[in-house]
Amino acid sequence: MEAPDSFSETALEAFGLSIKTTEKTLVKDVFLKIPKGEFYALLGRSGSGKSTFLKGILGLPFPSSWKLDGTILFFGRPKSTFPPRDIQPVFQDPVLSFNPTWTLEKSLSEPLRIFQEAKTYEASVRHWLPILGLEEKDRDRLPSFFSGGELQRFALLRALLCRPKILLLDEATSALDPILNSEILSALSELRGKEGVTILWVTHNIKSAFKYCSRIGVMEKGRIVEEGTPSELRRRPREEETRLFVASLPGEGRK
Numbered sequence: 001m002e003a004p005d006s007f008s009e010t011a012l013e014a015f016g017l018s019i020k021t022t023e024k025t026l027v028k029d030v031f032l033k034i035p036k037g038e039f040y041a042l043l044g045r046s047g048s049g050k051s052t053f054l055k056g057i058l059g060l061p062f063p064s065s066w067k068l069d070g071t072i073l074f075f076g077r078p079k080s081t082f083p084p085r086d087i088q089p090v091f092q093d094p095v096l097s098f099n100p101t102w103t104l105e106k107s108l109s110e111p112l113r114i115f116q117e118a119k120t121y122e123a124s125v126r127h128w129l130p131i132l133g134l135e136e137k138d139r140d141r142l143p144s145f146f147s148g149g150e151l152q153r154f155a156l157l158r159a160l161l162c163r164p165k166i167l168l169l170d171e172a173t174s175a176l177d178p179i180l181n182s183e184i185l186s187a188l189s190e191l192r193g194k195e196g197v198t199i200l201w202v203t204h205n206i207k208s209a210f211k212y213c214s215r216i217g218v219m220e221k222g223r224i225v226e227e228g229t230p231s232e233l234r235r236r237p238r239e240e241e242t243r244l245f246v247a248s249l250p251g252e253g254r255k
């Protein structure tokens, strides 16, 4: 799916984001602009800086000796001016994001209770459970009962129930089998199309990024070296790094 012709609003902007440890620069002067309603995949080899960049966007704490420069804006404003529900991250390791002593039902309903959306909660859960391949009875179980892939889906469900404006996904579907993975990415793609949710997805899943995302950025050594729609990158990859990703797609021989 390609990006619609015009996106009217910018959902996420990074201006000159750099993140440095005392020894090296992990993210180098990144400028990124993601319009509202875009499903943006950030590809890059392991260690290229994708997760560090995402943490920087989210304003997560780094060691005090690290240096951060740059500005991040959501819809033109700092993140601190938004209710937390509007910007929902989902990380690769779901175990860390669930209280092990709470049933999933409690973990799912807690943010909504805080956001006072109890009325729509039940209908939303019932809408998303089958799409995510989850079962009603699972709601009353503890996180330790589930596989990594099942918990990833619950983490995604919890984020979706908040009806965020922006979803930031860090390898959030990495433990899913290919069929579920496709179904969920297709549902996310629909969500951005119908409701204008903006999604930034850090992933190694090159094939799905080219299939479901409206735009793709390629990160190499802490920089976004190339961006484009899937068909632009397929047709005319400028950077060697992009060429390698394109060449790994089914039906694309190395050129």
Ligand SMILES: Nc1ncnc2c1ncn2[C@@H]1O[C@H](COP(=O)(O)OP(=O)(O)OP(=O)(O)O)[C@@H](O)[C@H]1O
Binding pocket: 021, 026, 044, 045, 046, 047, 048, 049, 050, 051, 052, 053
């Ligand atoms: N706490 C830390 N201290 C020092 N270096 C770190 C720390 N966290 C990450 N790094 C380094 O930052 C670089 C970027 O790591 P990051 O996790 O952002 O990459 P990534 O592209 O998300 O990788 P992957 O795809 O494997 O998850 C790597 O060289 C990594 O070793």
